[in-house]
């Protein structure tokens with residue numbers, strides 16, 4: 327449903343869009359300064375909104391301005407809109423149909439419209455430019471998969487084929503797949519790389535059957551120097567697609583061409599996939615991507631922040647996010663974008679309170695399941711005391727301090743209330759817990775050894 331046509335004067339824009347636009351404009355003005363704003367963004371007007379696709383048009387007086395705003399503010403505008411008014415899922419910046427013609431000077435400078443690789447060659451893969459090895463942060467959870475991916479992409483010959491990468495959602499499988507494709511093509515310009523999801527494989531195969539073009543389909547896939555198939559779990563239970571997939575795999579591998587497959591689960595858990603496909607997979611290398619640990623999450627945030635210039639995030643906030651958002655990297659990335667957009671819009675400084683407010687839902691969903699029992703075990707082991715001392719009445723320093731550390735960590739790492747925590751430490755009062763938390767906070771700031779202990783314990787507990 328299109329509410330209005332871009333560039334027509336009588337465009338009726340619904341009130342919520344108007345209100346959101348005002349907020350976004352105010353944020354942009356604050357963010358980029360009055361000069362840039364007045365020169366480039368002030369003339370922008372709301373165009374049509376398509377309620378079905380969620381696409382909003384922003385209309386500039388000329389094509390040149392539309393291109394400039396697209397390249398300098400396109401992503402930021404889209405992000406701001408999605409944040410302020412989530413029904414807006416995409417933003418299209420366009421020139422007014424009856425806008426002024428660009429001056430000759432501007433024509434000289436006009437930026438040629440970028441064409442996607444697919445527009446140049448419909449069979450060329452459309453890789454996401456952001457998904458490269460250079461932007462993939464490596465840690466314990468993904469180093470085997472990443473090394474294998476790099477080897478497959480760059481080595482003159484590989485000892486394993488296919489490469490099967492598996493892991494839960496949002497852990498970087500697609501990122502690695504695109505990185506392989508781009509890196510392979512850079513080393514071998516002109517090579518034939520075919521990249522598709524298993525779902526697309528199925529859809530295209532069925533279409534080829536219907537259009538009597540299976541020869542064409544087979545030819546396109548089997549002649550690939552590198553074939554990348556994402557989310558293979560999709561073809562579970564689809565027998566004829568699997569039959570075709572098996573022959574494709576076979577031909578690629580026998581011809582010494584390279585094949586990479588990703589899946590959300592390990593081969594042995596792929597129910598509904600033919601045994602001969604699974605056995606073919608086991609000829610190659612199976613690499614998993616585990617959930618990112620605290621260290622890796624910290625490094626990923628740092629890397630993403632480096633790509634968001636102008637976003638000032640204090641160390642305490644970075645650590646807070648790494649600690650609290652552990653479900654997936656996609657979620658971590660989403661949280662960072664949301665914080666950046668809100669900070670831009672409201673002009674507020676980013677601190678922990680701000681982040682707690684902006685991410686309330688995400689943080690709730692990510693509530694860790696670390697138990698007080700685990701904390702007590704880990705702390706007792708670390709300080710080499712008996713776990714029973716966590717609940718005992720002994721006040722000797724060698725047991726009292728570790729007990730306080732465990733109470734402090736229980737407050738930091740679990741959602742339990744102070745009285746709850748007190749009860750779990752031998753029925754102590756909540757004021758004892760408050761005292762422990764304050765005491766450890768104070769000591770931590772002055773005692774680097776204690777600080778290091780707490781960091782280590784936090785890392786171990788968060789896995």
Ligand SMILES: Nc1ncnc2c1ncn2[C@@H]1O[C@H](COP(=O)(O)OP(=O)(O)OP(=O)(O)O)[C@@H](O)[C@H]1O
Pocket residue numbers: 457461462463464468493494495496497498499500501502590626655656659
């Ligand atoms: N190690 C990493 N370094 C940098 N960015 C990462 C890393 N891992 C994941 N990401 C980012 O997290 C987001 C989600 O990753 P990706 O789409 O590759 O996940 P996926 O495993 O394919 O998930 P799904 O199974 O849901 O498709 C992407 O934006 C990706 O760039």
